[in-house]
Amino acid sequence: MTYRRGAMGVGAMLVFGCGHPAPSPVAPEPPAPPSPSSACLLGTSGVPAPDTLTVVVPQSDSAAVAAANDFDTLIRLDCDGRPLPGLASSWTRDSTGTTWTFVLPDSQAPGAIDVASAWNSSDTASAILSLSGVRDAVPDERRLVIRLEQPAESVPVIFADHELGVRHHTSPRTIVVRSTDGRDVRDLVDRSPDVLVTEDPDVLDYASKRPGTVLTPLPWDRVYVLLLAPEGRPPRELITSDSTTFRAQLARDAVRSEARPAQPPYWWSDLRGCADSGTRVPMETEASGQVSIGYSAGDDAARSLAERIVALGDSSWFARGLAAHDFETALRGGAMDAYILPLPIRSLVPCRDAMWPAGAVLVPLVETRRTAILRQNGPALVVGGDGSFRPDATPGGP
């Protein structure tokens, strides 16, 4: 058994330094959208953000949100997946679509050489670039010229991945990301943080009744799938009976948080560009005669879905919550028959994010979204596609 991976053998030749002839752009990219989608704007327009912004997110998201806020990338995506200027204020492409030039005009922010240097020193960044077909990146003082193996019609979204970012040191504002950390989230609501993200309906119900609090649903950002292990004894007949009705019922009754049936297209539908590599370490399966469905403990939606599927099966089915690390180990080792797996609704690097064993079958179940609890008349914020929260810096904004 192998894992699906990118073409690791194609190394990205990152070249940087002054004097290297940078290919000249042939056709300029249309100007990037100047502002994020209105759906990604939170808070009260015109209210400036304080120097320190406190964002409280569920424990399972805290690491990713903190990383998204700590790194600057060439481009950013808004919550709808549209590219926004990041370190690069603009970008152009040549006529073939294989050469992209990013302009980094801000002398206060990290420059092109800093970005290229960060990529060169990170194995993860190199691997992502390799997986994404980046042949080389040539920086000069204000530009970063990137050549791709395959032409791209639009700017490659991988440059919004925080693994390809540069940690910013001189941000004018500090964004403090805190985890709910197992406490009653309502206590945190009582403290009126700048932003509190949750999917707990009880918390939302409480917050909705609390004066001075505004609830803003965030974009649908994740999709839960039932992953049937290649060698497991999965409940395939259950999933394939009436998937539409089944998904709708799951979204309505099984998941306590806001959910809707999963909607195609799915980014994992086409992973042809990714190669299988790696070696699976087989694990002992659960007791014979029983069908085990694993989920990551602490993910209520995953647990609810697993329990509903178990409820529809016979008594030989059971659900089992695993700690995050154990869940990932079980998934890679095939220790269980099926898994409830939360996936991002969009993937910047599909070959990286498709970490399940080859041969596994993914059955989309529901999509979920969270809700941001804000102070009334709070600062205007932009929700990024990576879960980050940034002060709204669009023209006309604060």
Place this chain on the structure above:
Amino acid sequence: MSFRARLLVAFGVAVLVPLLIFAAGVRREMDRRLTAEYRARVDAAVEVVRAQLDRESADIAGRLGALATALPRDNRFRLALQADPSARRYLLDVAGDAMGLSGLALLEIQDSAGRVLSSGHFRNAYDRLEAALPRAFVGGRGPVLVRARTATGALLALARLDSLTVAGQHLTVTGGTAAEGFVGRLPRARDLDVALALPGDSSARSSGAAVGAVPLPFLDLTRSSPALESASLVVTGSPTALESLRRSVTSWSLLAAAATALLALGLAAWLSGRVSRPLAALADKTAAIDLDRLDQDFATDRTDEIGALSHLLGAMTERLRLGAARLREAERRVAMGDLARQVNHDIKNGLAPIRHVLRHLDEVARADPAALAGVLAERKGTLDSSLAYLDTLARNYAGLSPALRREPCDVNAVVEEVVRASIGGVVKTSLEPDLPAAAADRVVLRRILENLVGNAADSVAGGASGSATISTESLSGEGVRTVRVTVADTGPGMSRAQLDRAFDDFFTTKEGGTGLGLSIVRRLVLDLGGTLRIETEPGAGTRAIVELPVAGETPR
């Protein structure tokens, strides 16, 4: 079988049999009482389990009753039952919320068809049809042990059912507490345990034998076709404790019996020894009595039957002693008569030739005086022979009554003198060195030994391989030391009849013997305070054994 052995056996049987019966009885009674006590404790434990079960059941029923009262007043619940989509999730969660508040482990709300409307222990089991669950409580008033499904496995709960009607719908509310927790909270006796015994499950009895049980209806909802079965709360008791107690009682009973038996046998041995030892001593003393040895002392301080027997034997010995003395006196008188007749006869025999010679000389003197000298010379030999005979006769008779001097005497030296003087040197010696001196008259002792050695030498004379041996040794016995002199020969020996008359005067088996030798020797030995006995066997030789008291020892 000796008297002592019989006494031991009798004592052992007399003690052991009742003792074993007693031990068996004690053991049986203890066993009966232990079993009865154990049974009482088991019954008490069963009653405790039953009472706790009733209490738990009432507690569950109370919580369900409160819930059945509260639910109809819940407007959102009422709306949800009327298919209000906005209250759908509330309906799904209401059992879980109520379960958390009531502290139950199982809670399920079902409609009249058995469809799950809301489940606390398995939130997403909504819409499942579990008609068997409410049916299990039909006709019963007590709790039912339910194995219910949850997302993560099976849940065993002690459940009750209540019902309510909301918005025209008849609903059932089934709730329960975790059976494992209930069983775990049950009070336990020291060696009694309580476990759940489910159909087909033998693990509950693995810790011990089932000694009591409280039956409980059981419904296994994890099966495809659940049906009401029979389970039980089993009181298990490890037989080890009771068996150990029984073994202990048995061991101690046996130990006590064995100790008592050993003690009894020891006591019996001591008592039998105490009884038989004086009897054996009396028997030994009695066995040593004969006419030559009537000096046994039966004196004792005992006042019991053995003392009486000793006194009787002492008196008998005394009578024997007097009788023996009278007998010896009679014998002596007879012997004196015999001796007088013999002396008369012998003197007559000795005087008859002299008388004949003198009559012859008188006749010659009257008839031929001149021939008197010649006849005298001719008959002088006869006179001399007769005179010598009379002289010998006189010396022999004189030896019948020697004068005694009892003084320390070196017996080995006397033996060597006698042996040196013996004819032919056929007598061998085996003398004990450092032999203590005997209290004896040296001359008398020499006469005794000369007689005995002479007899021995005579008995082996003419035999090619015959031999005579004289040996000495010292003996110790009963506080008295003696010197033994044994004169043995390998001659023809004597018959019993000859032995019976060996000590009679004038009895002899030798040609030319006077028959006085052994008689004289016997008197001399008795006069010295010693003993003489003859051991003989025809064809095997004779042993004459003389025992004399050691000088300085008190003669017996």
